[in-house]
Structure formats: structure tokens, C-alpha cells
Amino acid sequence: MKTKESNTSYEVSPQNIINVKGLYMSFGENNEVLKGINFQVKKGENLVVLGKSGSGKSVMIKCLVGLDKADKGELYVLGKDIAKLTYEQLNSIRLRIGFLFQNAALYDSMSVRENLVFPLKRHSKNITTNEIDKAVMDTLKDVGLEEAIDKMPSELSGGMRKRVGLARTLILKPEIILYDEPTTGLDPITSKEISELILSIQKKNKTTSVIITHDLACARLTADRIIILRDGVVFMEGSYEQLEQSKDE
Amino acid sequence: MTTYLKDIFSNTSNVSIFAMRFWKEVFKPPFEIKEFIKQCYLLGYKALPLVAITGFIMGLVLTIQSRPTMAKFGAEAWLPGMVALSMIKEVAPIITALICAGKISSGIGAELGSMKVTEQIDAMEVSAINPFKYLVVTRILATTLMIPILVVFADCIGIFGGFMGMNIHTDVTLFRYLHKILESLNFIDIIPATIKTFFFGFFIGMIGCYKGFTASNGTESVGRAANSAVVAASLAIFIIDMIAVQLTDLYANL
Ligand SMILES: Nc1ncnc2c1ncn2[C@@H]1O[C@H](COP(=O)(O)OP(=O)(O)O)[C@@H](O)[C@H]1O
Ligand SMILES: [Mg+2]
Numbered sequence: 004m005k006t007k008e009s010n011t012s013y014e015v016s017p018q019n020i021i022n023v024k025g026l027y028m029s030f031g032e033n034n035e036v037l038k039g040i041n042f043q044v045k046k047g048e049n050l051v052v053l054g055k056s057g058s059g060k061s062v063m064i065k066c067l068v069g070l071d072k073a074d075k076g077e078l079y080v081l082g083k084d085i086a087k088l089t090y091e092q093l094n095s096i097r098l099r100i101g102f103l104f105q106n107a108a109l110y111d112s113m114s115v116r117e118n119l120v121f122p123l124k125r126h127s128k129n130i131t132t133n134e135i136d137k138a139v140m141d142t143l144k145d146v147g148l149e150e151a152i153d154k155m156p157s158e159l160s161g162g163m164r165k166r167v168g169l170a171r172t173l174i175l176k177p178e179i180i181l182y183d184e185p186t187t188g189l190d191p192i193t194s195k196e197i198s199e200l201i202l203s204i205q206k207k208n209k210t211t212s213v214i215i216t217h218d219l220a221c222a223r224l225t226a227d228r229i230i231i232l233r234d235g236v237v238f239m240e241g242s243y244e245q246l247e248q249s250k251d252e
Numbered sequence: 253m254t255t256y257l258k259d260i261f262s263n264t265s266n267v268s269i270f271a272m273r274f275w276k277e278v279f280k281p282p283f284e285i286k287e288f289i290k291q292c293y294l295l296g297y298k299a300l301p302l303v304a305i306t307g308f309i310m311g312l313v314l315t316i317q318s319r320p321t322m323a324k325f326g327a328e329a330w331l332p333g334m335v336a337l338s339m340i341k342e343v344a345p346i347i348t349a350l351i352c353a354g355k356i357s358s359g360i361g362a363e364l365g366s367m368k369v370t371e372q373i374d375a376m377e378v379s380a381i382n383p384f385k386y387l388v389v390t391r392i393l394a395t396t397l398m399i400p401i402l403v404v405f406a407d408c409i410g411i412f413g414g415f416m417g418m419n420i421h422t423d424v425t426l427f428r429y430l431h432k433i434l435e436s437l438n439f440i441d442i443i444p445a446t447i448k449t450f451f452f453g454f455f456i457g458m459i460g461c462y463k464g465f466t467a468s469n470g471t472e473s474v475g476r477a478a479n480s481a482v483v484a485a486s487l488a489i490f491i492i493d494m495i496a497v498q499l500t501d502l503y504a505n506l
Pocket of ligand 1: 030034036055056057058059060061062063469
């Protein structure tokens with residue numbers, strides 16, 4: 004168990020697929036949300052980020068895909084400095100990253116099938132209708148939702164929405180998946196199912212994951228390593244067991 | 253008071269930046285043609301019944317109300333021409349535009365606002381789809397094209413409404429009625445009225461998109477986006493109309 008000071012420096016190595024160094028972010032003058040975040044994620048690792056509501060977890064992973072612009076700091080994802088990319092270069096990185104939003108962010112006006120076809124069609128040149136159908140079916144099977152293919156998002160339960168959101172990112176075969184509170188708002192049983200799904204997808208596709216949560220059960224199940232955000236910095240880092248021990252102290 | 257003025261200025265400058273972004277993106281491929289056609293269809297379909305009803309009523313009412321005055325001057329024969337002229341130059345464009353501000357601008361504001369709040373726009377962004385191109389550019393183009401078409405439609409229905417109004421008291425054949433109108437219409441009258449409807453369409457689309465696209469997070473901001481889109485679009489329509497009338501006047505006196 005180690006407690007990190009915010010000036011620890013990390014090397015950019017090919018092994019670290021995500022490398023964040025001294026990340027600062029504020030909204031307006033007196034709302035500094037991130038005050039020097041440092042962490043890195045290794046290839047194939049599941050990193051869980053714990054923190055209270057409003058501690059800036061969502062802001063932090065939105066910075067990773069360039070949805071929010073950091074004020075200061077280095078942000079290397081897949082070997083590229085996110086802040087220095089052109090829009091086209093950023094998009095080519097984004098295609099290799101999946102993002103599951105807190106409320107799944109399904110396109111309301113499209114059916115489940117169209118939600119999956121929409122990104123796939125745009126990013127696969129010369130793909131045939133048969134190949135699209137097969138990819139959609141296979142991906143829905145992976146998340147266990149083949150029967151919902153022609154439903155509209157408004158007809159789905161919270162857990163099903165999360166699964167469809169996950170399928171929509173999986174269909175582009177991402178190397179990294181970012182989960183923003185995948186189990187929040189779900190009942191304990193569905194939460195457990197989603198956590199297990201996250202694990203099985205990581206095993207199957209060999210993806211790297213960053214999982215934001217404040218659900219300890221989900222953290223215990225999915226985490227290889229955990230960092231805790233507090234007051235805008237990485238307050239603690241370690242495995243679930245290490246953190247559990249230190250809590251008792 | 254100063255904050256109020258500041259608000260107006262910062263709003264205007266933000267809308268200008270938004271409009272500039274539109275012009276930058278509109279000529280860059282890929283073009284979202286399918287979504288554009290779908291939006292044209294949806295917008296036209298949504299506004300058509302309302303535009304038809306109000307157009308008809310305006311033509312009818314205008315005729316019935318103007319008749320006594322015209323009769324007083326013994327100018328009843330000019331009635332069809334006068335009604336058609338006011339319909340085409342002013343009434344149909346303004347009424348159609350205001351209806352579309354209420355129906356379409358607010359609809360776009362609410363739709364994009366809720367997409368923004370539920371992170372659907374962010375989701376497009378992270379899957380490397382340009383939401384501005386897909387959502388905003390297509391909608392602005394659709395309104396810019398569809399509002400003039402709706403106005404022409406309102407013109408026709410309004411003139412027909414006028415015909416019905418005429419026939420309450422006198423017996424005129426449709427052919428003679430239309431002949432009278434064509435006699436008194438100048439091409440010069442129609443062109444400026446048509447040009448301004450494109451501007452109406454552009455602003456109706458742009459203000460709706462701007463309000464929706466820039467909605468802050470939180471569900472109450474969706475309602476706010478829809479509401480302020482109607483207010484701002486209606487105001488923009490009157491301002492454009494005033495400028496258009498002044499310009500036409502200037503040009504006519506040249
Ligand atoms: N778009 C925004 N505008 C202003 N402040 C924001 C915005 N997004 C986030 N914040 C601020 O950042 C803080 C952290 O938000 P967030 O990252 O969503 O927290 P969480 O850890 O619960 O995901 C919030 O308290 C809020 O004040
Ligand atoms: Mg959050």
C-alpha cells in the first residue's frame with residue numbers, strides 16, 4: 004500500500020497504454036476539480052477508479068478521450084499526446100477506445116439494431132449488409148441481448164440499456180474501454196451481472212479497462228488495481244485487499 | 253441592466269461563432285445526405301397541417317375584412333390582387349415563420365437539448381462521428397430549404413382562402429379570380445419576399461440547434477432550450493423582416 008504525492012513522475016513506456024501526468028482541470032475560477040492527477044494503466048489491466056460523487060471521476064475520463072479539455076498536464080493514450088492531436092488524429096484514437104456512459108447514452112430515436120449499425124457503418128468501408136447483420140448479432144450475443152434487437156431504447160430496463168451501450172462500443176472492437184459508473188442505479192443482482200460481463204469481455208477481447216464506480220462489490224470483482232480520487236488528487240492506490248486492510252487501520 | 257446587455261452581447265457573439273462553424277463544416281465531406289432528406293421530410297410533415305390551416309384562415313379573413321373598405325372606394329375589383337399581394341409579401345412568410353419558430357425551432361431545441369443532457373452527443377463524439385455535421389448541419393440545411401417551400405404552400409392556400417372569402421358575397425369563378433391576381437402581381441414583388449424566407453429558415457434552424465447543442469447538463473435545461481429557442485427565433489424573424497423591408501424599399505426607390 005502506497006500513498007502517492009502528486010509530483011511522482013512516471014515514464015512513458017509502451018507498456019503503459021494510458022499515462023496521465025499532472026492533470027489539472029477547473030470549471031470557472033473557484034471550482035478546481037482535478038488538481039494534479041497521476042496514474043497509468045498497463046495493457047490488459049482493469050483499473051478501478053473510486054471516489055465520491057462530484058470528485059471529478061467523469062471529468063477525468065472525459066479528458067482521456069478529449070471530450071473535456073484539460074487545463075494542464077500530460078495525457079498519453081495509446082502512445083499519443085491527446086492534447087496535441089488534430090481532430091482527425093483524435094478521431095482515429097477515439098475509434099480504438101470504447102466509452103460506456105453513465106446512463107448508456109443510447110440514441111433514443113434509433114432501435115437497438117440501429118444503435119449498433121450507426122457507428123459500424125460509418126467506420127467500415129465496403130462492409131456488406133450480411134456482415135453488418137452478423138456483427139450486430141454476434142455483439143448482442145456477447146452481452147446476452149439478442150432478443151431485444153428490434154426494441155427501442157425507451158422499452159429497455161436500466162440493465163439492458165447498459166448492455167446495449169456496451170454492445171455499441173464493442174462492435175467497433177476497441178482496445179480500451181472506459182466505463183462511467185456501469186452499475187450505478189441498478190439493483191444488486193443486475194449490478195453483479197454487469198460486473199461479470201465486464202470481466203468476461205475483458206477476458207475474451209483482451210481489452211484494457213478503466214472502470215469508474217462507487218460500488219465496492221463491482222470494484223472487488225473487476226479490479227486488478229484500484230485508485231481512489233479525493234480532493235482532486237489520487238489519494239490511494241493498490242489492490243482491493245490492500246485498500247481494505249488500510250481502511251481498517 | 254448591465255448584466256442583461258452583457259447577456260445579449262455574449263449570446264450574439266456565441267451564436268455568430270456557432271454560425272461560422274456551420275459555414276466551415278457545410279462544405280466539407282462527408283455529406284449526411286440521408287439524414288438531411290429525413291429531416292426535410294420530418295420538418296415539412298410536422299409543420300404542414302398548421303401552416304395549411306393558418307394560411308387558409310389568413311386568406312379568408314383578410315378578404316372578408318378588407319371588402320367593406322375596398323367597397324367604400326369602389327375598388328372591389330382590386331380585392332383579389334390586394335389580398336394576394338399582402339399574403340405573398342408579408343402575411344404568409346411571417347405567419348409561416350412564426351409557426352415554424354414555435355413548432356420546429358423549439359422541437360430542434362428540445363431534441364438536441366435532451367441528446368446533449370443524456371450524453372448522446374458526447375457518445376457520437378467519442379465514436380468518431382462529428383455530431384455537429386450529423387445533427388446541426390443537416391437540420392439547418394433542412395429548415396433553410398423547407399421554410400421557403402412551406403411559405404409558397406401557405407401563399408397558395410391563402411389565395412385559395414381568399415377565393416372562398418370572395419364567394420361569400422359575390423360569385424367569381426376561380427379562373428377569373430386567379431386572372432385578377434396575376435394581373436396585379438409583379439415579379440419584383442415576389443423575389444424579395446422569397447429571399448427573406450430563406451433567411452427565416454436559416455435562423456429558425458440555427459437558433460434551435462444552438463440552444464439545444466449548448467444546453468447545459470441537467471434536465472431542466474431541455475425545457476429552457478426549447479423555450480428560449482422560440483423566443484429568440486421569433487425575435488430574429490421580426491428583425492430580419494424589418495431589415496428585408498427596408499432593403500426592398502431602398503432598392504425600389506433607386
Ligand atoms: N460541464 C460542467 N460545467 C461546470 N462544472 C462541471 C461540469 N462538469 C463537471 N463539473 C464539475 O465537476 C465536478 C465533478 O463532476 P463529475 O466528474 O461529474 O463527478 P463524478 O465524480 O461524480 O463523476 C462537479 O462537482 C461539477 O461541479
Ligand atoms: Mg460521474
